[in-house]
Structures are given as C-alpha cells and as structure tokens.
Amino acid sequence: MSPEMIDLLIVGVWETLYMVFASTIIAYVLGIPLGVTLYVTDANGICPNRAVNVVVGVAVNILRSIPFLILLVMILPMTRLIVGTTIGSTATIVPLVVAAAPYVARMVESSLKEIDPGVVEAARAMGLSVWQMIAKVFLPEAKPSLLVGAVISLATVLGYSAMAGFVGGGGLGAIAVNYGYYRYQFDAMLATVILLVIIVQIIQEGGLALVRKADKRLR
Amino acid sequence: MPKDKTPEGNDVPVIELRNIDKTFRSGKTDVFAVRNVSLSVPDGEIFGIIGFSGAGKSTLVRCINLLERPTSGQVVVDGVDLTTLSAKQLRAARKNIGMIFQQFNLLSQRTVAHNVRFPLETSGVPRAQADERVRELLQLVDLSDKADVYPAQLSGGQKQRVAIARALACNPKIILCDEATSALDPLTTHSILDLLKRLNEQLGVTIVVITHEMRVVEQICDRVAVMDAGQVVEEGRVRDVFLRPQSETARRLIDPAYQAGSRVSLPPNTLRLAFTGEESGAPVISDLTVQCDAMVSIMSANTENIGGKPFGQMLIEMPPDAASQARICAYLDKRGIFYEKNDASEGGGRMPKQAASTLPAQMPASDASDACDAPQNDVPAIGKE
Numbered sequence: 001m002s003p004e005m006i007d008l009l010i011v012g013v014w015e016t017l018y019m020v021f022a023s024t025i026i027a028y029v030l031g032i033p034l035g036v037t038l039y040v041t042d043a044n045g046i047c048p049n050r051a052v053n054v055v056v057g058v059a060v061n062i063l064r065s066i067p068f069l070i071l072l073v074m075i076l077p078m079t080r081l082i083v084g085t086t087i088g089s090t091a092t093i094v095p096l097v098v099a100a101a102p103y104v105a106r107m108v109e110s111s112l113k114e115i116d117p118g119v120v121e122a123a124r125a126m127g128l129s130v131w132q133m134i135a136k137v138f139l140p141e142a143k144p145s146l147l148v149g150a151v152i153s154l155a156t157v158l159g160y161s162a163m164a165g166f167v168g169g170g171g172l173g174a175i176a177v178n179y180g181y182y183r184y185q186f187d188a189m190l191a192t193v194i195l196l197v198i199i200v201q202i203i204q205e206g207g208l209a210l211v212r213k214a215d216k217r218l219r
Numbered sequence: 220m221p222k223d224k225t226p227e228g229n230d231v232p233v234i235e236l237r238n239i240d241k242t243f244r245s246g247k248t249d250v251f252a253v254r255n256v257s258l259s260v261p262d263g264e265i266f267g268i269i270g271f272s273g274a275g276k277s278t279l280v281r282c283i284n285l286l287e288r289p290t291s292g293q294v295v296v297d298g299v300d301l302t303t304l305s306a307k308q309l310r311a312a313r314k315n316i317g318m319i320f321q322q323f324n325l326l327s328q329r330t331v332a333h334n335v336r337f338p339l340e341t342s343g344v345p346r347a348q349a350d351e352r353v354r355e356l357l358q359l360v361d362l363s364d365k366a367d368v369y370p371a372q373l374s375g376g377q378k379q380r381v382a383i384a385r386a387l388a389c390n391p392k393i394i395l396c397d398e399a400t401s402a403l404d405p406l407t408t409h410s411i412l413d414l415l416k417r418l419n420e421q422l423g424v425t426i427v428v429i430t431h432e433m434r435v436v437e438q439i440c441d442r443v444a445v446m447d448a449g450q451v452v453e454e455g456r457v458r459d460v461f462l463r464p465q466s467e468t469a470r471r472l473i474d475p476a477y478q479a480g481s482r483v484s485l486p487p488n489t490l491r492l493a494f495t496g497e498e499s500g501a502p503v504i505s506d507l508t509v510q511c512d513a514m515v516s517i518m519s520a521n522t523e524n525i526g527g528k529p530f531g532q533m534l535i536e537m538p539p540d541a542a543s544q545a546r547i548c549a550y551l552d553k554r555g556i557f558y559e560k561n562d563a564s565e566g567g568g569r570m571p572k573q574a575a576s577t578l579p580a581q582m583p584a585s586d587a588s589d590a591c592d593a594p595q596n597d598v599p600a601i602g603k604e
Contacts, residue, residue: 116322116324116327118320118322118323118324119324119325119326119327121286121320121324122318122320122324122325124286124313125284125286125313125316125318125395126313126314126318126337126338126341127309127310127311127312127313127314127341127342128310128341129310132341136337136340136341137326140326140328140329141326141327141328143328144328215328216327216328216329216369216370216371217327217328217369217371218371
C-alpha cells in the first residue's frame with residue numbers, strides 16, 4: 001500500500017471519529033428531551049398527555065422509517081442551508097443527526113422504561129416536581145442503561161457515516177467508495193473495513209467497561 | 220419531641236379518611252378496590268390495616284398520600300383535605316408524609332447517605348444542614364458505618380433502615396408502611412418493627428402499617444382495621460380484635476392453623492387460648508394438666524415471649540368428658556386466660572370423639588421461647604392416633 005494511501009487512511013479515521021462523535025453528541029442533545037417526553041407523557045407516565053405522546057411518537061417513527069441513504073439525499077437542501085456545503089465530513093453531520101436523533105429518542109425511552117416503578121412511586125410520595133423527577137431520579141437511575149444505549153448508538157452512527165461516502169461525505173466510507181469501489185483498489189477497501197471493525201470494537205468494549213464502572217448495582 | 224399521650228392529644232385525628240371509594244376500570248367492568256372506607260387515626264398512634272392479598276389495603280394506604288386518588292371521599296391529613304389541593308400544594312403536603320415499601324425502593328445509583336439526603340436536597344435544604352441531618356438519621360437507624368456504600372451491598376433489613384431514615388428526613392408527622400416487613404425474614408422483621416416502635420415513641424410520629432401478618436400488628440400496633448374485599452370489616456384495639464375477633468376475616472387472620480397454611484378441620488372440644496402479655500408467667504399447660512387432672516393435646520401453638528410475658532395463642536384439644544372440660548374452663552377462668560371453644564358446627568368436628576392423647580402436653584407457655592429473637596414456635600398437631 002502506498003504511503004499516500006496510508007496518510008489518506010489516517011485522515012479518514014480522524015474524519016470518521018469526528019463525524020460519529022459530533023453527530024452522536026448532537027443527536028443526544030435532541031434525543032434525550034424527546035425520549036424523556038415520550039416516557040413521561042406515556043399513559044402510565046408521571047404526566048400522561050396523549051396528544052404530545054402521539055405527535056412526538058409519530059414524528060420519531062416517520063424519521064426512523066426513512067432509509068438513511070434516501071434521507072441523506074432528501075435533506076441535501078437543508079444541509080446546504082445549515083453548513084453552506086453538502087460535501088465533506090461536517091456536511092455529513094447534518095443527515096447523521098437527523099437520522100440518529102429519533103433513534104436515540106427511542107433508546108432513551110426504553111432505558112427509562114427499565115427504571116423500577118417502585119422507585120418512581122417513592123419519588124412521587126416524596127413530593128418531587130416533574131423536573132426534579134427527571135433530573136434527580138429518571139436520568140441518574142437510568143444512567144448505566146443510557147450509557148449502553150450510547151455505545152450502541154455510536155456503532156450505528158458509524159455504520160451510517162460510511163454510507164455518506166457515496167454522496168460526497170468524508171471519512172473512511174468515502175475512501176472505501178472512491179478508491180475501493182470506483183477504482184477497484186481492493187486493498188484500500190479491505191483497509192477501511194478493518195479500521196471500521198477495530199473502531200467498533202474499541203467503542204463497544206471501552207463503552208461497556210465504562211458502564212460496568214458506572215453501574216452501582218453491580219457489586 | 221416527647222410523645223403527647225394525653226387524652227386530649229389523642230383525640231385529634233392526624234389522618235381522617237371519609238367515605239373513600241376507589242374503583243379501577245378494567246376493560247368494561249369497574250373493579251372496586253376500596254369501598255366506602257372511613258377511618259381516623261389519632262396523632263401519635265400506630266395503626267394497623269390488615270387483610271389478605273387483594274383486600275384493598277395497599278390501595279387504601281396510597282389514598283392517604285394521594286398516590287392513588289380516591290374516586291370519591293375525603294382524605295384529611297393534619298386538618299387539610301388533600302383532595303382539594305393543587306398539584307404544588309399536594310407536593311408540599313406529601314413531604315409531611317413519609318412512606319416505606321416492601322421492596323425498599325432506594326435509588327440504586329446513590330450511596331446510603333445520598334439516599335437519605337435525597338428528600339432534603341429536593342426540598343432545598345442547604346447542603347451543610349442536610350449533611351448534618353443525614354448523620355443524625357443514620358445514627359438513629361444504626362447505619363452510620365454504611366454511609367458510603369451503595370444499596371446493592373446491603374441486606375434487606377439494612378435497606379429498609381435506609382428507607383426509614385429517608386422517610387424521616389423531612390420530619391414527617393406520618394409514616395406509611397406498605398408491607399414494609401413482608402420481604403424480610405422473621406428476625407429482621409422483628410428488629411425493623413422494634414425500630415418503628417422506638418421512632419414512634421421517641422419522635423411521636425404517627426405510623427400506619429399495612430400487613431397481612433397478624434404478628435406484625437400484635438407486635439407494634441395500638442389499633443387495627445381488618446379489611447376484606449375493599450371494606451373495613453372490623454376495627455378496634457388490637458387486644459380486643461385479637462381476643463374476640465368479630466369477623467370471619469379477622470378470625471382467619473388470627474387462626475394459627477390457617478396461618479400455617481393448612482386449614483385442618485379441628486376436632487370438637489378444641490379450645491383457642493390467647494395470651495396477650497397480661498397473664499402471669501407461670502407455666503399454663505403443665506399446671507393445667509396437674510390441677511385439672513386432665514390430659515390435653517396441643518394442636519398448634521404460636522407463642523412468643525415478649526418482655527417476659529407470653530404473647531400469642533394455642534389450640535388445645537380437651538378430653539371428651541364434660542367434667543374434665545368444665546374443670547379446664549374453670550381453671551382458665553381462674554388464671555384469667557382468654558379462651559374460646561371451637562364450635563363443632565362451624566367447619567370442624569368431623570372427627571369422631573375419641574379419648575384424648577396419652578401424650579401429656581409439655582409446653583409451658585411462658586418458657587416456650589425465652590428470647591425475643593425466636594419469633595415463633597409452631598408446634599404441629601401431636602398425639603393423635
């Protein structure tokens with residue numbers, strides 16, 4: 001493999017990590033409030049509100065049902081509006097966030113649903129407000145499960161980011177497409193796949209180690 | 220805060236439930252969980268609500284702090300009808316009502332100290348003051364050495380102590396206990412009940428105890444309400460309900476044979492003796508056999524020795540002849556021991572009359588269990604041919 005290709009791959013790794021972490025973080029900034037909303041407005045939640053629950057739920061479902069590659073192309077105008085271009089790693093963050101935020105919302109909702117209903121009842125009996133419940137009971141109690149969800153989300157977003165290579169996105173996906181697919185450089189293709197596998201392994205194992213450390217129930 | 224035990228103080232109900240109804244919709248039918256219950260609990264009392272599973276007691280206790288909003292009726296706590304309050308006022312009122320649960324419901328991701336500090340934090344108590352209070356509370360429940368461990372590392376009894384400390388943090392007037400000892404072994408149950416009793420005496424906090432176990436009620440309650448099918452079927456001082464249960468439900472809750480899980484049909488000539496701790500400590504059964512010249516068999520016994528006095532009850536089978544029976548009853552009258560004759564027409568009495576066992580009974584009630592930490596002695600029926 002040429003030294004140029006190796007340099008390209010190194011840059012590709014950094015671009016991939018940048019896209020994946022930046023978009024996952026932004027997706028969480030949007031997805032946590034959405035997930036919490038879905039949880040608390042549920043019929044069995046602490047402030048049931050069918051209208052809000054249905055609206056948010058349907059919006060999340062619609063976004064989740066659009067295949068990522070199509071979503072990517074569909075929101076190109078919006079990407080141009082926000083970033084100024086549709087090419088490169090930063091431009092890829094926009095569709096990644098749009099795809100990941102509803103996914104994260106469902107992950108957060110399902111983590112919150114794992115909270116012991118008895119603990120929620122105890123908190124209600126203590127006279128907590130809804131905001132106190134969310135900030136002091138729901139999110140802290142669900143923390144280990146939320147972290148597991150974040151690890152899974154990172155790996156999923158990594159997979160999406162590689163697809164963005166087809167429409168001018170950056171990172172390892174673009175290398176695989178531009179060199180491996182269009183120029184038949186099989187070694188470049190193989191190298192990107194191996195690097196992606198390694199990144200997923202590190203995220204997964206590192207993330208789970210973090211969860212084990214964070215969860216006070218496992219002793 | 221000494222407990223106000225004056226009659227005037229006891230007249231003021233701190234909890235008053237008026238005509239509480241609670242129905243749940245299940246599909247197309249309404250399920251009546253609580254039906255027209257009215258109760259009043261005076262300040263500083265330990266009040267028990269006992270019943271079998273599904274009697275509606277857990278729903279009823281949740282009506283006191285409006286975790287369940289009654290379908291109709293009033294919940295007056297400390298002079299205020301909670302059902303009329305706004306959400307914000309209700310949250311404030313709930314801080315005056317501590318609650319502990321069967322499954323403890325501690326925050327798993329917080330240490331013991333931070334669990335106890337939790338209600339103080341959410342009530343806006345300054346950090347330093349809250350930490351000081353947490354130290355006091357942990358000392359009160361004897362867990363100072365566990366301040367920095369997580370709930371997962373504690374035993375059930377320790378978890379319940381943490382829950383009690385947490386419930387007490389904001390100096391509530393009332394503590395609600397929802398089957399608080401049902402997940403604990405008998406020994407731990409005893410120590411948790413002792414702690415609740417001590418807190419009641421030291422702090423004057425009113426306690427409402429929900430349970431399906433008569434011994435919980437016997438050990439700490441002043442008064443008890445018996446629930447069945449959503450209704451209170453009997454209410455009164457624990458001693459009165461225990462000695463002379465009026466309802467079938469109370470009778471079944473008290474009946475040791477029933478509690479042992481097998482509803483054996485009792486032969487006729489069976490007596491239920493009840494010991495309420497007011498009798499003298501002298502051995503009853505062996506003295507009885509000597510004095511009355513009559514052999515009796517112990518069918519079942521469930522007695523405890525609390526503070527040197529026998530508590531609990533015993534089923535004995537008397538010899539069939541009327542003369543011996545009369546002597547036995549006279550003896551019990553003389554000793555001031557409460558007894559009830561099993562009515563042969565009611566359930567039991569299908570066994571043919573037979574001579575009493577040749578085995579003499581050897582279970583002096585007072586010596587049956589010396590230590591408080593041997594909570595019950597179940598003696599199965601013996602001496603039947």
